[in-house]
Amino acid sequence: MFVETMLQEDLKAIERYYGDQGFINAKILDVNKEIVFDQDEHLNKMVITIVIVEGEAWTYAGMTFNGNRIYSNEELEALVLQQPGKTFSSTKFQIDYQRVSDLYFENGYIFNTFTYEEKRVEERREVSYIVDITERDRAHIENIIIRGNDKTKSYIIRREIPLEEGEVFSKAKIIEGTRNLYNLQFFDVVDPQPYPGSSDGLMDLIIDVSEGKTSDIGFGLSFSGGPDFPISGQLNWNDRNFLGRGQVLGAEVNVSPDVQKVTLRFTEPRILGKRWSGGVDVSWSHDVNRRINQDWDGNGLPDPYNTWEEYDAAGRIVPEDYQMEYKSHYVSTGVNTGYTWVTRFGRLGLSTGLRFTWEYVDYDPTVFRPHNQDLRENLENWKYDDSISFRLSWDTRDLQFDPTKGFVLSENLTFAGLLPVSRRDYIKSITRFNYNLLMFNVPVNDKGGAFKGTLYFNTAFSGLFDKPWSDTIADRQRDGFYIDGMFVGRGWDPSSGYRYLWDNTLQFKFPLVPNILAFDIFLDGVGAWVATRGQFDSSNALLNMNINDWRFSLGAGFRFANPQFPIGIYLVKKFQWDLKGNINWNPEPDLTEFKNWGMDLVIAFNMNIY
Incomplete structure (x- = not known):
């Protein structure tokens, strides 16, 4: 379809191209348009002829x-x-x-x-x-005036601007402050403008803002293929600007056949006006835990195995007929705090958190006997767990939601088992690198609209380790990592109990309606390893990894790019290499929704991992 405004943009681009090649006298003399009828396609087409005088290169x-x-x-x-x-x-x-x-x-x-x-x-x-x-004298800021903030307190806006009245004007600091305000996700428009002050050398900085929606009630639905058909619903209320003070107050309810959870949380992002945050949360959940190993003969090995050699030879896989399920109730509370340093090299963050959990376990002891001794002792009793976590991050992204450039490098460490009465004893590490790059930005109208394409790459390596100073072996079934088929290994049958997991995503994002709808194309690759001892020792498993250890997903679909309601709907093609280097394009034939195509439908809610 012919669009005159796009033609004018193309003509300007042609002249710019000549100017960049030294042809400073190059001009477009005429543009001839002729309509012809295409007999094959039975429609009118326009033939455009552009007459150019190039001149000489300078x-x-x-x-x-x-x-x-x-x-x-x-x-x-x-x-x-x-x-x-x-x-x-x-x-x-x-x-x-x-x-x-x-x-x-x-x-x-x-x-x-x-x-x-x-x-x-x-x-x-x-x-x-x-x-x-x-040259004239430096301009000093006489007044900083905020306009358009009906809900947000003015001091919330002013603390994001790294300038004060009486300081020398700085364009770089204005740009930084504008980016800070957009990252709050309180405003649809932030427009700082300098105006002359009351005398020479003075100026007023007027910041006009248009407030967006910060309080929302959302509903989400997630599901992916698999024998248990994991499906979950989510209802949440969240106010990211509570009473206009920049605080976060929220409640969330998750409901699925296996998990029901209620969470309340509160966060103060700026304690004493500094970039020092603090938060608290409390939650209750009821879980149905499936595919739990048993040990009826008491030999310390999962049934039906009698020796570690047999267990290793079976690939540490326990037949489902020998596994059990149990129900548990959790009451958990956590506190966290962190500080962010804004530098010329990006935002450096350091945070820590404490979590305290009580669990009540219920199952029929005449039918089931868990392999895990903690579960047996937890039967119809409340048991205590605790942990402390640390996070170090380096963030250079331009925007924290849907960025177009920059990266995040982070390391999360969790130490479980602070007090002797805590049952769980492990160290968990998650190292993540996330990179964003704007590939193209093509104007589509004269009102600032543009068609953009962004490259997104994410890699995360997770590990569950035994504490060197403790004899307790970390329970990978309860505390290990999992492939859920929705966010990790999209489309694959959910599986859990991994000590090591390496999750990778390469994704191309194309916003169709800014901040509302985007089209994504992605390639996922996730490797997962069960490793404790013998031939499955961690060093052996990781050093001897091969292509067969990886699950791949190629897919495309639409993503609702609203920060408060991010839903992705994707068609996914799974594939996997075998040990001979051949590709299996249908590795889970019994678990595929669209069997004729060998593809799966994945609907994922709440995809922001940061």
């Missing part, structure tokens, strides 16, 4: 400066990256020119004026520029 001869006293010629010339003697590029010239003006603006000289004069030497086809600078 060479760049440099940039000089007049009127500069605050910064020397050498300091300004160091900002000019386009090299004299090379083919002239108009885009590179504009970037260098902007870089020079930004040096002044970022240091408070916003009242300066800049003009440039083009000089041409026709016989050598050389072009150079003289930049005239009229």
Whole structure:
């Protein structure tokens, strides 16, 4: 379909391209449009002919400066990256020119004026520029005025702006403050504008905001294929700007055949006005725990095995007929705190949390006998567990939700078993790297609309370890990692009890309606290992990994990109390599929803992992 505005954008792009190749006299003289009828497709098509005069390519001869006293010629010339003697590029010239003006603006000289004069030497086809600078005193901020904040307290906005009244104006700090306000996810629009103050050298910084929705009630549904057909519903209420003070108050209810959970939470992100956060949560849950190993003969091995050699030879896999299920009630409370340092290299975060849990276990002891001794002792008793966690992160993303550039590198460590009465004793590590890159940004109208494509890459390695100073072996069935088929290993049959899990995702995101709907294409690859001793020792399992250890998912679908209601609906094709290097395109034929295509439908709710 022909769109006139897109044609005009294309014409401008053609002229820019010629200008960047040194053809500074290139012009589009005429655009001829002719409508022809396509007999094969039975529709009218438009043939566009563009008439161009190219001229000759010119060479760049440099940039000089007049009127500069605050910064020397050498300091300004160091900002000019386009090299004299090379083919002239108009885009590179504009970037260098902007870089020079930004040096002044970022240091408070916003009242300066800049003009440039083009000089041409026709016989050598050389072009150079003289930049005239009229320098004035630095601008100081007289007033910071917030407008449009009906709910949010003004001090919440002001603390995100790294400027105070009386300070020298800084463009870089204004940009940083604007990004901080958008990351709060309180506002749809943030528009800072400088205005002249009451006298020369003074200016007012007026920040106009348009508040978005911060209090929501949401409902979600998640399911993926598998023999137990895991399906869950979620109802949540969340206010990310409670009483306009920037605090978070929320409640969440999760309901599925296996899990029912209620959680209440409160977070203060800025204790004493610092980037020091603190939070508390309390929850109750009722779980049905399936596929639990038994030990009726008391030999210390899961039934039906009598020796470790037999267990190893079976790949540490226990037949379902020998496994059991039990019900448990949990009451849990946690407290957490953390601090974020904002630096020129990104946001550095350090946080810690304590969690205290009481569990009540119920099963029929005349029918079942768990392999795990803690479960046997927990029967119809409340048992105590505790843990402390630490998280270190480095975040350079431009936006925390749906970013277009930057990365996150983080390490999470959890130590379970602080007090002697705690049953669980382990160390858990999750190392994660997440990278985002804007691939293209094509304007589609004259109102700022654009079609964007973002590359997203995520890799996370998780490990469950025994404490070196303890004789207790970590229970991988209760505390290990799992493939859920919805977020990890999309489309695969859920499985659990892994000591090591390496989850990877390469995803292309294409926003169709900004902040509402996006189209995604992804490739997932997840490896999982059960390792404790013998040939399944951790060092052996990881050092001797092969391609057969990995599950892959290739898929595409739509994602609702609302921060309060992120749902993904995907069609997924699973595949796996065998030991001979052959690809099996239907590794779980009995668990596939669309058997003719060999594909699965995955609906995932609440996909934000940070």
